[in-house]
Amino acid sequence: GGGSSGCVMANRLSANGSHVLLIEAGPDFPPHAIPDDILDGNPTRAYYNQRYQWPSLSAAIARNSNRREHYEQARVIGGGSSINAQVANRGGPADYDEWASIGATGWDWEGVLPYFCRLECDLDFTDHFHGNEGPLPISRADMGEWSGFARAVSTAFEDGDMPYRPDFNGEFRDGHSVVPLTNRNRRRVSAAMAYLPESVRARSNLRILSETTVVQLTSSGHQITGVVTDSKTGRQFYSASTVVLCAGAIHSPALLLRSGIGPADQLSKLGIQVVADINGVGKNLQEHAGVAISAYLKPKDRMLPTATGYIQMHARYSSGHEGCPPTDMAISVLAKSAWHPVGKRLGTLNFWVNRVYSTGTVSLNSSSHLAEPEVNFDMLSDERDAERLKSAFRFVARLINHKALVNTALDPFPSTWTGRAKRIGKYNRLNYG
Template structure:
């Protein structure tokens, strides 16, 4: 029951941390709230290169976690966050990009000493085994395989999108993790032979799990952290066997940008005023806990595809093309926008007939909050992303909507993406995307009706699929577009920065550059919550990089301490 390190969360960062620390001989306990995915028993839907089945499996999600944007009056809506070994890497789209050098140089300039591009690149190289590229940007010996979608597997829709990009001056980049800049590319994936490779599969292999000094405890929820004064002593947990406690001199939070701050606050670390109102004894008054929450806000346009332009049934994966471009908006960096292109928008018969362009603000400035609603671990916190609260984000997302709409009007696309319409990831779309027989049958009927005639298809789009607004209605009326974007903006499941690294002089910084939580001893954070701001990338690979770098720092400190003794 006594360990050197307790790692909370078996997701992308926790898998890395448990593997690296136990490799050095330390006694490590890894606690994961969700089910395990042991080698040779990984569920088929997680292994599937197409993520839509795993993503919509409620067994892999926090069931009652909602998110909203209070400012625009939206009701809370379910926010899909993984609760399974491997975390988001077990259910996500497997996109493996890093962001740009400027992202990390900005981190360092903001007070995250040691986190510049030159200082993080070795850890990006360490984590990967790139199966396509070598050279200065890539690693070939890491645990996580990176392969790319083949251009030969592109559907007719994706090929038409590439022609539209070329007409706009966006050119092909073979390696999206090479030189950073505008362009489009095949998508790098954490995938081998058409199958997902999660962080748990890569870092918690059979040989790693056989280490006698590593204990893995799945389906166990952390209730709170335990302290003696301001020194960590361990954790209190809950599982089917009761409420066991575990002791360690160091606890490392890897529970993600939503649950890491929630665990801190339930344990008495956070804004003192909030904690006192809930009757939580204050261990350390750190007002930045749960603040500065960021996400990439986005919006989508979809279109009906003829049979020959759809994604082939034998092709693995989901997102077939990724693009980055510069908005030119005042005060924003270059390459600040991104677009994902898919030729199959969902698992069901209707989704297989729809191609989509999803545009998002790749460098966001809006910031939200995570606030406890109750001191109980059974009650999820209030998550408010506050999307588009920064005018730069709102204007660029509307500009992005106009851009993808213009792409669909080009000659190369207008004959392929038929009857385009504004699409929304709202409560109705989430409900029909659940994998079950009822939704399969309902969407099969809708798909047949859409196939039957263009006239009926347009009627279904206008009166059943959308709220009645067409793309032209929106782009020709600024008020309507603004309302549509604000009511339908959604994230990319890239939450970051809610316990950010910063200098001691920063009143809302939560950790130092090595992940130590300020004001307490023995407690660290090593997940996406410490990122000073959200990088211009899908966040899985940056999160793994953070864990690799934090683990390296911990081990170096431990060796230096041992040498002094």
């Protein structure tokens, strides 16, 4: 896969002299031919472009729900970093320390911090929390560009013991801040742009194969020997001494399952020859459960057309729920909720459970690579997530009724990412009108 991690792997491995084949199911865009919607500092255009998504991927979102919805999963060079919100928030230190405590040696916060520093070229900070020589630029949506809505929310945060913190990737405490972005001069810098520039693509030992789907991994005994691919030119086999699987949280387990690596009983029912009976493949899928409250903004309180980024402010706070770590909840403040005229008039407080405990599954209904896997996130199946999200809704409802916001955020209402909202969000002339 040529997503965020695949681009990094292709760069680093080819730099060591290895012969590398990077296989991406979606289109590849070299530096001189990156589409304008991907480059745009406002990510909603690229995010809504179905050319960059797996078209038929759907998922069951919440627990006890039989309804399946289209799930936006990137299928383009750079992966999610080519279509997402460009937000460069790091994970919480407590999460990494927990990984190390259960056996992931070297993945504690102090162990991963040098790698965060190595990957970035932070344009605002030069302390030990940040790097200044990496390939990925990190800039921030300046406080001076905040809309009237964002300034009012900031006042409400201050009154709610969530103070302003200049560096959101340094101090991991409750508070709010400007948003760090993978962005330079108001233009996106994806993992593909950062790690696969012309100089890297010119390496004779690196080949990028785009619009090509990996059908399955091939094996001899318990040794992976290569991959079988499918594209417009037909099936092809590539042998390799090492195969690195970077197909994301959904398609990585799906590919393992199609290749006979996973729970033997499930594979046998689909007629897939079992290579390795590993029960954990396709288990423990996680996603952040979140909802939002939107409101109409007066023209003077809306986002300026010249402002940097899309999300103007982030906040994190501690739920205080028993057994949950600090800074386990998050809020994004959007002074423009979508690219179209309606979205430009709406401000949104988008909030979610940042440290989730609910887990879902990825499974197969068919052995064919043409059939998307069955994805069940099973959000809110853990009561800790459900209770914290309910508390978060009450917290944000109180926030939007703060005296600083009552004359700024007008007629607030719950807003969700429904099928109708997705249809309105598609980038076309009809929706703009």
